[in-house]
Amino acid sequence: MPDLIHGGDSAAAVSSLRSAVMLLGRRLKHQRVDESLSPTEMSVLGTLARCGSATPGELARKEHVQPPSMTRIVALLEAKGLVRLEPHPDDRRQKRVSQTEQAEAMLAESRTKRNAWLAHLAEGLDEDEWETLRAAAPVLEKLAHL
């Protein structure tokens, strides 16, 4: 078993990580900024904010969703005016997706509300625990994208 490439008791950590991530994910689903936006739609907007613009296929890969799902998500976002669709300059099969100014504004508002919710939750954590979490956030993000 190639499990203990990293020392110690990773079994417990993995198990704990898995259940915590799933549970937190379920709860986060209910904490939407805009009721009409699904968690994945939010996530796509976040990705676009970081990457500038991308094709539907790229987005599907980054979000680990199948292409047809991304098509629908992008279509919904466009209908809400949060995303712009342009033809790809080099390849007419592809499209370029980029966020609108409206999306930026919404993301800002979103960040504020999420902060409030998580800060409220984090009141049950002491300063050390929160610091641990802050350190882990980027690692978790890296792991999720591997």
Place this chain on the structure above:
Amino acid sequence: MPDLIHGGDSAAAVSSLRSAVMLLGRRLKHQRVDESLSPTEMSVLGTLARCGSATPGELARKEHVQPPSMTRIVALLEAKGLVRLEPHPDDRRQKRVSQTEQAEAMLAESRTKRNAWLAHLAEGLDEDEWETLRAAAPVLEKLAHL
């Protein structure tokens, strides 16, 4: 804004945490030990392993799921022989749910497979990053249950 009860730039951490948790959760959904078991069903078995036994209502609260959903989940688990249902000794409205030996065996196997998957993923992480994650796991779990 009651966001900065803890110093620094929690906004970025929160945002990062949220998207990472959602993305990882989506990927974990596909990494099932037993194809016929949903993530929440697995989670319920885990909870039962820790707590011994519980009523459907207690389980629903712990998993942050509505009671009717837990009824269905428990029924499915029972049909698969992973869980036992007994009448509650003191209150005939309630029931006691406890895991079977079969469930314990499955959980053990599950732990092995998940380890393999996550260890594989974690090969993209260096030792320090993995250590950070190990430290964060219990905190994340605490947070998820707050």
Place this chain on the structure above:
DNA sequence: GTAACTCATTACCCAACCTAAATACCACCC
């Protein structure tokens, strides 16, 4: 003993994915 509450359940519904197949396009080779 009845009113009010709680636990579990039943019946029905919906959202967010998926797979398979179709369409449009590019790139290579003869």
Place this chain on the structure above:
DNA sequence: GGGTGGTATTTAGGTTGGGTAATGAGTTAC
């Protein structure tokens, strides 16, 4: 240049894991 294989997106249809509302059975308080 025309066919052939491969890729990007979309369309169509299905599954699943939850949710809400309403019901039934049992308990507790008055």
